[in-house]
Amino acid sequence: MSTEDGPPASEKPCPICSKPAVAKYRPFCSGRCADVDLHRWLSGAYAIPVTENDDEDGEEPSLAPKPPRES
Numbered sequence: 335m336s337t338e339d340g341p342p343a344s345e346k347p348c349p350i351c352s353k354p355a356v357a358k359y360r361p362f363c364s365g366r367c368a369d370v371d372l373h374r375w376l377s378g379a380y381a382i383p384v385t386e387n388d389d390e391d392g393e394e395p396s397l398a399p400k401p402p403r404e405s
C-alpha cells in the first residue's frame with residue numbers, strides 16, 4: 335500500500351523525455367522520441383564535411399557513358 339506504481343528499476347527511462355521506455359522503442363518511450371534522437375545524431379553527422387569523390391577523375395562531366403571497370 336505504500337508502494338507507488340512506477341517504472342521498474344530494470345527499465346530505464348526514455349533519454350529524451352524521461353518517460354518509461356517501451357520495449358518496442360527501447361530505450362525510448364515512443365517512435366517520436368526515437369526519431370528525435372536519430373535527428374540529433376544526424377544533425378551531428380551532417381556537421382562533418384562529406385566529400386563525395388569516388389571518381390578518380392574528379393568532377394569531370396562525362397557525356398559518354400563509361401563501362402563500369404572492376405579492379
Ligand SMILES: [Zn+2]
Nearest residue numbers: 348351363367
Ligand atoms: Zn520519450
